[in-house]
Amino acid sequence: MDERENRRIVQRLWDAIDRADLEDAGELLHDDYVLEWPQSRERVIGRENFVAVNKNYPGRWRIEVQKLVASGDDVVTDVILSDGEHTERAVSFFQLSGGKILREVDYWPEPYDAPEWREKWVERM
């Protein structure tokens, strides 16, 4: 439960994905690694599937880590991914164990139109 080390490991994961070095990213994962995408009800089990999914992803993503919060075995990141055309936002909850990433849950929030009913109390960014 070394918070600083856990923070470094998750930063290294995003750096490896930014370089499209997926083998290097895979090295940071625990043998029992599980990744969940609750919005699509998908689960990626194990390092091999993680590397395969990312290698087959249609696009070459560059990564900007906006925020990284580490507490005990938990690390949370807020990341912007961009392939030159599209920009995506990922909010990820990581759980670490023994210096490896054991569990990951990713959320992918999409833009939506500001609703009219609340415009009286809200400013536009």
Place this chain on the structure above:
Amino acid sequence: MDERENRRIVQRLWDAIDRADLEDAGELLHDDYVLEWPQSRERVIGRENFVAVNKNYPGRWRIEVQKLVASGDDVVTDVILSDGEHTERAVSFFQLSGGKILREVDYWPEPYDAPEWREKWVERM
């Protein structure tokens, strides 16, 4: 920067929203409170607007805190909101100052269909 206290304050915020006690929720906010919803590019400035937006929200939300990660002045929560008919997920980044919530950024991830291209490496939840 009392991590345990900050964790308690954010838990109290969600408890107050769960009870629909928005005045109580407002008490936990800093005088310079700002809330951002990046997906809709909206910003709620100050306690009064926070209370007004929530009071006028069409629905009475019950809250289940799934995860709370606190580190220094940062607190992150993963929350399920439910009004009996609909269920929403909120991932929120809080920044605290002097025992009050100074900044909040909320993301609202929505369900989407699992894409076909990756079904070979993915299990369904």
